[in-house]
Amino acid sequence: MVYHFRKRRVALVAASLLAYTQPVTAQTNHSGDTIIVTGTRFNTPLDQVGRAVSVIDKEDIALRQQRFLFDALQSIPGIQVTRSGSFGALASVSLRGLPSNQTLVVQDGIVLNNPSSFGNTFDFANFDTAVIERVEVLRGAQSTLYGSDAIGGVINIVTKDGRDGFGGEAFTEGGSFGTFRGAATLLGGNDIASGRVTLSGVQTDGFSSADEANGNTEDDGFQNISLSSKARFAPSENFDVVFVAQYQDSENEFDSFTTLPVDGNEIGESEELSIAGIATHKSFDGKLENQVSISILRNDRLNLTSGIPSFDALGTRISYEYQGTAKPAEWISFIAGAEFDQQESEVTVGFGGNQEIETISGFGLVQLQPMPFVTLNAGVRHDASTAFSDETTFSLSAAVALPQTNTIFRGSFAEGFRAPTAGELGFNPTLFAEFSDGWDIGIEQPLFDGRVRFTATYFNQNIDDLIAFDLAAFTFVNVQEYSTEGVEIALDAYINEWLSIAASYTFTDAVNLSTSLAAGNQPKDKVSVELAMEPTDRLTVSAGGRYNGEEIDGAVVLDDFFVLSLRASYTVSNQFDVFARVENATDAEYQDNFGYGTAPLSVLGGVKARF
16 A cells, blocks of 8 residues: 555644544544544544543554654653663563553553563563554553553553455565564455454574674674554454464573673564454443453563573463443433452572462443543552452543633543552562642644644643662662653644654653652653654655653663654555665764664665565
């Protein structure tokens, strides 16, 4: 297919940047498709969502030629990505200046956070974008929706479905660092059954994870292979079953650490398997919906030093959930549900020991639309666990779309918590949950018949009893308090049918109140700019620039930096595209994690085929 600018949203940097064509209606993209946010559990049109949400879709990812999930998240307001060296090294994502272990990651209903990691974090380094349909980023505490670990927010990944008929696509690319990457997808089906299967992989020699500026010269390579599938069976219009599965196997070389990262003979191996089944039944003309699901996550990690195991951990998570949705009238909807979650961590080499956590949860949500341009939401959730005291969280949100000016006002208040993980409890079984409360308020204003869209959001959040590692006592403790506030601003301008400019700015003031120091790896200022041009029906050119202000990492201040990427894609025929990109085009030397290297200028190119 030819990517026409007028048929897609280019360089979306905030959820509210989607242009919509009529006052007080569901927001649409340039192809006229209504954008429905699923991560809020209510499947709500985006202009009726009172929370701060951003959406990235597969067209955005294709335009920017982004390889991994963390690449796609870089331009979203309020997000900070921190990497620990070369390709395959740990990539963490934090929201609004909060620690990365307070970001919950969900893929097709499966919670991906690893129970065997000390912070229950998700490693973004290995998630290939080839399977992504869209990504929804919900900023702010979302514990009433998803329970523990959602203090900072939720990243909800929706993978690609099958389609009517039969088809497929494949691409391959290569370039700097001896990099080779490719993926192949087959998909098909009919009204009753459909499915997709994707095989993807990457291999690269990489660069030194320990910064070469400190005398390190050994390259750290990475290889990964992933298999993903999704199937849907709908024997009637009132009943359907969805099955998703994803497996990945990766190996990355990384460096040792003394007072600084240094060249070393370290290898990390990981296998991850996630499976879910979701059955949905509708009755009373769709006014009542019942959904049951089961999801399984298994994450196995092994680190070796000179061939000798230095850390070995297996994390598993099994979740059972019921959710009922009732819509007795057009202006009101209810959700009630229950969940049983079992997490287990087994550590055979290293620290943490073996732990098991079982949590039973119940939640209720209500959505009201007393007037066509007013949407109100409220929710409550109660979590009872074998590992921590019971927690109850509340949330409120509202969206008001003024029909006279198309202005949208958004606001929300929410509580959140993060339970101690199995790995943390292995050090200190007396830990209790972190707790948070926060609020945000924002405005969205389209201008010039929707060709320009401006958004601004102010946020404020506080966390008590944050879990941190006490090096002197060599254990985890509840000692710290955090406070974060800031502003997220985005501007999207469609100059004409072949040119667009999108920009975002985030100011974040995150402070560890226990030490009165700025939070680590959190710049106060961050700017993202995307430019896209389609001078002909066949040629697409884009450029992306990212400015990262000064940030503190421990006792060190990391300098600010600017990274520029250039990309081009040319449609040879209806079946073939050729593409190329230059990453870090100015060959900037910088660190976003103290002592760890970042990639120099690199050039990659490839070909994409479809049928």
